[in-house]
Amino acid sequence: MDLxxxxxxxxxxxxxxxxxxxxxxxxxxxxxNNSTEVRQNSKTSIILPTTLQNLCTICSxxxxxxxxxxxNLNTFENMQWPxxxxxxxxxxxxxxxxxxPFPSVVIEKLILRQNHITTIDNCAFKKIINLTELDLSDxxxxxxxxxxxxxxxxxxxxxxxxxxxxxYLNLAGNxxxxxxxxxxxxxxxxxxxxxxxxxLKMIEGHTALALSSLPYLEELDLSSxxxxxxxxxxxxxxxxxxxLSLNSNRFTEIPSALSRAxxxxxxxxxxxxIKKINRLNAFPLMPNLKELNxxxxxxxxxxxxxxxxxxxNLEILRIQNCPLLKKIDENALKEEMALWPPLKILDLSDxxxxxxxxxxxxxxxxLEELDLxxxxxxxxxxxxxxxxxLLPHHGKRLMNETVNELKCSTPKEYxxxxxxSLANKKxxxxxxxxxxxxxxxxxxxxxxxxxxxxILLSLAIIILYQxxxxxxxxxxxxxxxxRAFYKRTSNDYDI
Numbered sequence: 269m270d271l272x273x274x275x276x277x278x279x280x281x282x283x284x285x286x287x288x289x290x291x292x293x294x295x296x297x298x299x300x301n302n303s304t305e306v307r308q309n310s311k312t313s314i315i316l317p318t319t320l321q322n323l324c325t326i327c328s329x330x331x332x333x334x335x336x337x338x339x340n341l342n343t344f345e346n347m348q349w350p351x352x353x354x355x356x357x358x359x360x361x362x363x364x365x366x367x368x369p370f371p372s373v374v375i376e377k378l379i380l381r382q383n384h385i386t387t388i389d390n391c392a393f394k395k396i397i398n399l400t401e402l403d404l405s406d407x408x409x410x411x412x413x414x415x416x417x418x419x420x421x422x423x424x425x426x427x428x429x430x431x432x433x434x435x436y437l438n439l440a441g442n443x444x445x446x447x448x449x450x451x452x453x454x455x456x457x458x459x460x461x462x463x464x465x466x467x468l469k470m471i472e473g474h475t476a477l478a479l480s481s482l483p484y485l486e487e488l489d490l491s492s493x494x495x496x497x498x499x500x501x502x503x504x505x506x507x508x509x510x511x512l513s514l515n516s517n518r519f520t521e522i523p524s525a526l527s528r529a530x531x532x533x534x535x536x537x538x539x540x541x542i543k544k545i546n547r548l549n550a551f552p553l554m555p556n557l558k559e560l561n562x563x564x565x566x567x568x569x570x571x572x573x574x575x576x577x578x579x580x581n582l583e584i585l586r587i588q589n590c591p592l593l594k595k596i597d598e599n600a601l602k603e604e605m606a607l608w609p610p611l612k613i614l615d616l617s618d619x620x621x622x623x624x625x626x627x628x629x630x631x632x633x634x635l636e637e638l639d640l641x642x643x644x645x646x647x648x649x650x651x652x653x654x655x656x657x658l659l660p661h662h663g664k665r666l667m668n669e670t671v672n673e674l675k676c677s678t679p680k681e682y683x684x685x686x687x688x689s690l691a692n693k694k695x696x697x698x699x700x701x702x703x704x705x706x707x708x709x710x711x712x713x714x715x716x717x718x719x720x721x722x723i724l725l726s727l728a729i730i731i732l733y734q735x736x737x738x739x740x741x742x743x744x745x746x747x748x749x750x751r752a753f754y755k756r757t758s759n760d761y762d763i
Contacts, residue, residue, distance in 0.1 A: 320346060320347065320348040321346065321347055321348065322347070322348045323336070323344070323347045323348060323349050323350065324350060326339055326341070326347075327339060329350060332352070332353065332354060332355040332356075333354065333355055333356045333357065333358075334350065334354055334356075334357040334358070335357075335358050336357065336358060336359045336360075336362065337358050337359070337360040337361055337362075338360070338361045338362065339362060340362065340363060341359065341362040341363065341364065342362065342363040342364055342365065343364075343368070344359075344370075345368065349371060349373050350373075352374075353374035353375075353376075353398070354373065354374060354375045354376070355376050355377065356375075356376065356377040356379070357375055357377070357378055357379070358379040359378075359379060359380050359383070360379055360380075360381050360382050360383075361382045361383070362383050363383065363384060364380065364383040364384065364385050365383075365384050365385060365386055365387070366385070366386070366387045366388075366389070367380065367385055367387070367388045367389060367392050368389050368392065369389055369391055369392050369393075369394065369395065370392065370393060370395055370396050371395060372395040372396075372397065373395070373396060373397070374396075374397045374398055375396050375397070375398065375399055376398050376399065376400050376401065377400065377401040377403075378393075378396070378399060378401070378402050378403070379403040380402075380403060380404055380407070381403045381404065381405040381406050381407070381438070382405075382406045382407075383406075383407055384407065384408055385404065385407035385408060385409060386407075386408045386409065386410070386413060387413055388404075388409070388413070388414070388418045389418075390415075390417040390418060390420060391417065391418075391420045392418060393418075393419065393421070393431060394420055394421055394422060394429075394431075395422075398433055399431060399433060399434055400433050400434060400435055400436065401434075401435070401436040402434060402436065402437050402438070403438040404437075404438060404439055404442070405438045405439065405440040405441045405442070405462065406440065406441035406442075407441070407442055408442065408443055409439065409442040409443065409444065410442070410443045410444065410445075411443075411444050411445055411446045411447070411448070414439075414442075414444065414447075414448065414451065415448060415451075416448060416450045416451050416452075416453050416454060417454075419431055419434070419451075419452075419454040419455050420454050421434075421454055427456060428453065428454065429454055430454050430455065430456055430457075431454055431455050432456075432457060433457070434455045434457065434458065435457055435458060435459040435460065436458075436459065436460040437455065437458055437460070437461055437462070438462040439461075439462060439463055439466070440462045440463060440464045440465050440466070440489070441464070441465040441466070442466055443466070443467065444463070444466040444467070444468065445466070445467050445468060445469065446468065446473070446474055446475045447474060447475045447478040447479070448474060448478065449473075449474040449475075449477040449478050449481075450478070450481075451478050452478060452481055452482055453481070456482075456483075456484075457484060458482050458484065458485060459484055459485060459486045459487065460485075460486065460487040461479075461482065461485060461487070461488050461489070462489045463488075463489060463490055463493065464489045464490065464491035464492050464493065464513070464515075465491070465492045465493070466493055467493070467494060468490070468493040468494065468495065469493070469494045469495065470495065470496075470497070471490075471495065471498060471499055471502060472499060476499050476502055479502060479506070480501075480502065480504065480505040480506065481505070482505075482506055483505055483506065483507070483508070484506075484508055485506040485508065485509055486508050486509060486510045486511065487509075487510065487511040487512075488506070488509060488511070488512055488513070489513040490512075490513065490514055490517070491513045491514065491515035491516050491517070491536075492515065492516040492517070493517060494517065494518060495514070495517040495518060495519070496517065496518040496519060496520070497519070497523065498523045498525040498526075499525060500524065500525050500528075501525070501528060502525050502528070503525060503526075503528040503529040504528050507530070507531060508531055509529055509531055509532055510531060510532060510533045510534065511532075511533065511534040511535075512529065512532055512534070512535050512536070513536045514535075514536065514537050514540070515536050515537065515538040515539050515540070516538065516539040516540070517539075517540055518540070518541065519537065519540040519541070519542060520540075520541055520542055520543065521542065521549050522537075522542070522545065522549055522550065522551055522552070524552065526551070526552050526554060527552035527553060527554075529554065530553075530554065530555065530556065531556055532554055532556060532557055533556055533557060533558050533559065534557075534558065534559040535554075535557060535559070535560050535561070536560075536561040537560075537561065537562055537565075538561055538562065538563040538564050538565070539563070539564045539565065539566075540565060541565075541566070541567045542562075542565060542567065542568055543567045543568060543569055543570070544568075544569065544570040544572065545562075545568070545570065545571050545572065545575040546570060546571070546572030546573060546574070546575055546597075547572060547573055547574045547575075550574055550575050550576070550577065550578065551575065551576055551578055551579055552578060553578040554578065554579055555580055555581060556581060557579050557581065557582060558581060558582060558583045558584060559582075559583065559584040559585075559586075560576070560579065560582060560584070560585050560586070561586045562586065562587045562588075562590070563586055563587070563588040563589055563590075564588070564589045564590070565589075565590045565593075566590070566591065566592070567592065568590040568592060568593050569592045569593060569594070570593075570595070571587065571593065571595075571596045571597060571600050572597045572600065573597045573599040573600065574599060574600070574602070574603050575597070575600045575601075576600055576601050576609070577599075577600075577601065577602050577603045577606065579601075579609060580607075580609055581609060581610065582601070582609040582610075582611060583609070583610055583611060583612045583613065584611075584612065584613040585601075585611060585613070585614055585615070586613075586615040587615065587616055587619065588615050588616070588617050588618055588619070588639075589617070589618040589619070590618075590619050590620075591618075591619070591620060592620060593619040593620055593621065594619075594620045594621060594622055594644070595621070595622070595623065596616070596621065596624075596625065596628060597625070598625030598626070598627040598628050599627070600628065601628065601629070602630075607630065608629060608630030608631070610634070611629055611630075611634075611635060612634070612635060612636045612637070613635075613636060613637040613638075614629065614635060614637070614638050614639070615637075615638075615639040616639065616640055616643070617639040617640065617641040617642055617643070618641070618642045618643075619642075619643050620643065620644050621640075621643040621644065621645070622643070622644050622645060622646040622651075622677075622678075623645075623646060623650050623651055623654075624640065624645075624651065624653075624654045624658070626653035626654075626657075626658075632658055632662055633661075633662065635662070635666055636666070637666060638662075638666035638667055639667065639670075640667070640674060641670060641673065641674065643677075644677040644678070645674065645675070645676055645677055645687060646676070646677065646678045646679070647676035647678070647679065647682040647685070647687065647690055647695060648678075648679065648695050648696060648697055649695045649696060649697040650697070651695070652695055654687070655687050655688075655690050655691060655695065656690075656691055656692075656695075659671060659674070659687055659688055659691065660688070660691045663688065671688060672686055672688055673686070674686060674687040674688065675687070676690070679696075
């Protein structure tokens with residue numbers, strides 16, 4: 269029995285030695301049980317744990333946000349992402365040039381603004397779950413590189429691979445001179461599109477088709493795109509458009525295409541070189557428009573009759589910082605015999621206005637805010653309503669304490685005085701040279717009397733001259749003197 273046991277032990281040991289001679293194993297310690305590493309010898313490969321850099325060790329992570337702003341990042345590959353849903357993650361001000369596909373992660377708002385992005389891979393956002401807002405502004409995206417495939421999403425039997433929940437897209441501040449006509453085919457639910465500060469110059473062809481393919485669009489920003497006109501039917505399909513920004517373009521007239529934007533509620537035309545708004549260049553019928561902004565318009569000199577007459581539900585009107593605007597017609601907001609719009613906020617600050625028409629607003633007592641600061645108010649009888657009625661009764665309610673900062677610019681006797689301090693004074697009427705109307709009347713009468721006297725005197729002299737009374741005063745001889753008293757014989761005298 270002892271011999272058999274000895275032989276069995278020798279056999280087992282020999283088998284173990286042979287097995288150990290065929291493979292070796294390196295044990296690698298790891299702090300992350302979920303990561304792996306491959307170690308390889310001549311005959312065997314073994315997958316072992318390794319360490320992936322956690323995104324939250326680089327960025328600032330909160331309960332439901334991740335802030336990776338200015339972290340000098342140029343890629344997010346080989347990183348361990350948080351497993352919990354992220355409401356907002358920001359990669360603002362990094363060094364991304366190319367965006368590769370994101371991993372499967374739950375993100376609602378993704379911010380990639382102010383990088384150097386020139387390329388985005390196809391299906392880059394396909395695996396992101398619940399993506400609703402995407403900010404790609406202030407990068408280097410071009411028309412050639414921004415293709416529809418960038419926004420491809422997961423397969424859906426009802427739509428063509430959509431990012432179905434994406435409703436907000438910011439492409440501002442890139443190098444887009446046009447849009448691919450199918451750019452938005454994978455994001456059919458888009459409601460907000462920001463395109464400002466792109467060198468579009470004109471909207472036609474493919475760009476017009478791209479914009480008209482967004483039936484649910486509610487907000488569009490085309491500011492600073494070097495535009496001077498809009499296609500006539502650009503707003504035919506986006507029938508739900510509620511907010512439109514056309515600031516800082518080259519419009520010299522009110523775009524006629526606005527007549528199709530019947531659902532529009534907010535319109536901004538700030539910083540455009542429009543010179544006149546009047547009956548011939550008025551706003552078209554926009555029955556739902558509630559807010560209109562016409563600020564910082566350096567060439568605006570006239571707001572004439574019926575300029576806003578077809579904006580029948582206007583509640584907020586801002587005409588601010590227009591240095592050449594000296595007058596607003598009292599019928600600017602309505603047609604003759606029509607009702608005023610239900611205006612609530614009126615901002616006329618920082619212009620060159622001299623007078624505020626009493627009939628500009630139908631019911632001043634229903635106004636909620638008024639700003640008249642920094643104008644060239646004339647304190648004369650033509651501003652009697654503003655100084656003696658509107659400001660005393662509604663000034664503090666509408667302007668708070670700033671009402672006491674309104675100053676007279678003319679005439680000289682009231683210059684720099686507060687308008688409110690003149691409420692109980694009888695204001696004189698002045699001409700263009702700031703002369704009192706009563707003095708002007710006396711002067712006019714004197715001039716007329718003087719002219720009449722000169723005319724009568726001239727006539728008298730002519731008549732006397734014709735009758736020869738001034739010949740006596742001449743220096744002619746005796747014959748001339750005799751002829752002065754000569755009377756011609758009548759034709760009826762009988763010889």
